[in-house]
Amino acid sequence: MNEEELRAAFARHEAEAPDVQELTNTINQEVRRRRARRAKVLTGGIAAAVALAIAVPVWLAQRAGIGPQTAVNVAASATGGPQKDLNLLLLGIDKRAGWTENTSRSDTIVIVHIQADRKKIYIVSVERDVLVDIPGHHKDKINSAFLFGSQESAGPRGGLDLMEKTITQLTGVTFDGGVVADFSAIKEITDTLGGVPMCLPKPVAIYRTPDTAKDAKVIGAGCHTFPGSVALALVRQRDGLPNGGYDRDRTMQRYLVGVAQKVSELNLLTDAGKIAELMKVKGLTVDLGGISAVELAMQLRGIKPADIVPLSLTNTYVGGKDGEGITAEGRALLQAVGAGTLPEFAASHPQLVLQR
Amino acid sequence: MTYEEFAQARLASLARYAVMLTGDGHRAQDLVQETMVRAHLQWKKVSRADSPERYVKRMMVNLYIDLQRGSWWRRVLLRSDAGAHLRVPTDLAEGAVNRDLVWQALARLPRQQRAALVLRFYEDLPDAEIAEVLGCTVGTARGYISKALATLRARMTPGLVSGGSR
Numbered sequence: 001m002n003e004e005e006l007r008a009a010f011a012r013h014e015a016e017a018p019d020v021q022e023l024t025n026t027i028n029q030e031v032r033r034r035r036a037r038r039a040k041v042l043t044g045g046i047a048a049a050v051a052l053a054i055a056v057p058v059w060l061a062q063r064a065g066i067g068p069q070t071a072v073n074v075a076a077s078a079t080g081g082p083q084k085d086l087n088l089l090l091l092g093i094d095k096r097a098g099w100t101e102n103t104s105r106s107d108t109i110v111i112v113h114i115q116a117d118r119k120k121i122y123i124v125s126v127e128r129d130v131l132v133d134i135p136g137h138h139k140d141k142i143n144s145a146f147l148f149g150s151q152e153s154a155g156p157r158g159g160l161d162l163m164e165k166t167i168t169q170l171t172g173v174t175f176d177g178g179v180v181a182d183f184s185a186i187k188e189i190t191d192t193l194g195g196v197p198m199c200l201p202k203p204v205a206i207y208r209t210p211d212t213a214k215d216a217k218v219i220g221a222g223c224h225t226f227p228g229s230v231a232l233a234l235v236r237q238r239d240g241l242p243n244g245g246y247d248r249d250r251t252m253q254r255y256l257v258g259v260a261q262k263v264s265e266l267n268l269l270t271d272a273g274k275i276a277e278l279m280k281v282k283g284l285t286v287d288l289g290g291i292s293a294v295e296l297a298m299q300l301r302g303i304k305p306a307d308i309v310p311l312s313l314t315n316t317y318v319g320g321k322d323g324e325g326i327t328a329e330g331r332a333l334l335q336a337v338g339a340g341t342l343p344e345f346a347a348s349h350p351q352l353v354l355q356r
Numbered sequence: 357m358t359y360e361e362f363a364q365a366r367l368a369s370l371a372r373y374a375v376m377l378t379g380d381g382h383r384a385q386d387l388v389q390e391t392m393v394r395a396h397l398q399w400k401k402v403s404r405a406d407s408p409e410r411y412v413k414r415m416m417v418n419l420y421i422d423l424q425r426g427s428w429w430r431r432v433l434l435r436s437d438a439g440a441h442l443r444v445p446t447d448l449a450e451g452a453v454n455r456d457l458v459w460q461a462l463a464r465l466p467r468q469q470r471a472a473l474v475l476r477f478y479e480d481l482p483d484a485e486i487a488e489v490l491g492c493t494v495g496t497a498r499g500y501i502s503k504a505l506a507t508l509r510a511r512m513t514p515g516l517v518s519g520g521s522r
Contacts, residue, residue, distance in 0.1 A: 003477060003505075005458055006458060006473065006477050006508070007477050007478070009456070009458040009459050009462070010376050010474070010477060010478040012456075012459075013375055013376070013379075013459065014372050014375065016375045016380060016381035016384065017368070017371040017372040017374070017375050017381065017384065018371050018374075018381055018384055018385040018388065020367050020368050020371060023367060023371060023385065023388060023389060023392070024363065024367065026389055027363075027389055027392045027393055027396065028396075030389065030393045031393055031396045031397060034393065034397060035397070
């Protein structure tokens with residue numbers, strides 16, 4: 001075989017090229033379709049995404065001190081004045097369709113810490129099986145705090161409330177607001193963003209129970225943009241990961257960074273109207289009202305995914321079904337949350353920072 | 357230059373280029389269509405490139421090389437009307453099967469290597485531009501080409517050798 005044969009082979013197949021007129025029509029049609037879809041994304045549940053990632057904070061701003069009274073301060077700080085650190089709590093609950101309001105646990109627990117200068121956001125995941133003292137209850141796995149709090153028609157707000165108290169007792173951190181998202185909210189947020197990009201260091205096998213593991217659908221390592229159904233399956237997957245819930249927390253962090261990336265690409269934080277619409281996503285409970293959320297979103301619009309620093313506890317599996325302990329390193333992390341020293345902590349504990 | 361002017365001037369040659377990459381008209385249609393849809397949607401960015409044509413070719417190569425994970429590729433192949441516009445190559449009707457041993461051997465090359473061959477022997481690009489389109493160094497691009505040629509030679513000859521030894 002020589003190069004001439006190769007050239008000849010290419011030349012012979014030129015005739016297979018698709019028809020240009022048909023191509024032009026299909027391309028134009030598809031461009032119109034995607035533009036329409038894009039426009040819909042921009043007006044849809046966008047705000048929810050903001051809440052979840054970075055902007056979780058956004059919503060919550062109202063509650064712990066950025067109420068109407070202080071809205072003026074927030075607005076002033078948006079133009080350069082002093083502001084304070086903000087802590088928000090983001091919970092992902094396992095509520096399925098048909099479940100009543102008081103039967104869910106929160107399997108994803110993320111503390112979102114926004115620095116006073118609004119230049120960095122630290123997110124700290126707390127593994128759901130960690131044993132803690134739940135105020136007014138016995139020592140139990142931390143995900144039960146949400147369940148206990150949501151009883152007697154207290155619902156997600158009650159669950160969020162008790163979870164906040166539990167974490168405050170554990171770390172000393174006080175919260176400025178919180179967001180609760182169920183499965184359907186994650187899916188809807190992802191789809192309204194037009195998919196969320198995530199980079200997986202290793203392949204992940206998706207299955208729900210061990211006996212279905214052999215039929216698992218495997219999602220390959222590398223970077224992909226996932227639709228809502230796949231993103232949800234990924235952030236739910238715990239079985240089969242070497243460090244179980246800890247690895248799942250990392251997947252969730254990758255998802256949140258991806259949401260932040262999408263939010264920043266779509267410029268969602270620069271448009272008050274879009275942010276206001278975000279709060280309407282079904283299955284998303286946002287503890288806060290209006291205006292100051294918008295202000296906070298404006299402050300955060302310069303945040304890029306690289307400005308988000310995800311931290312997590314490390315595996316402390318002690319065996320049995322009694323739940324997880326916390327390592328000395330993990331305690332130091334939780335203390336840093338309470339003390340507001342996460343930047344220093346992250347710098348001196350790179351092993352707890354998500355590897356991207 | 358507007359997108360429309362670009363498509364008017366270049367779509368036919370990009371469609372042929374897609375055939376050389378993918379090996380058949382059907383997949384070429386999906387590849388060129390997906391590439392051009394994306395180019396159209398981001399035309400501002402594309403038109404700012406030194407050479408929009410090279411930029412689009414690079415987009416296409418990336419999509420082609422990327423498709424192993426099946427993301428967009430699987431999606432488009434699942435379209436119900438897939439193949440509706442497929443044209444039967446007149447060439448194959450002649451039963452020139454042997455002549456297409458080269459084509460079959462090309463189909464089994466790793467995608468980067470095939471892309472490098474297309475850029476060199478179909479598009480007649482110099483090494484530096486091949487490297488630019490593939491997003492690799494010149495050395496790597498040359499490596500793809502020589503490795504691909506060696507593989508093709510090895511695949512084209514064994515039949516003859518074993519046939520002669522009987």
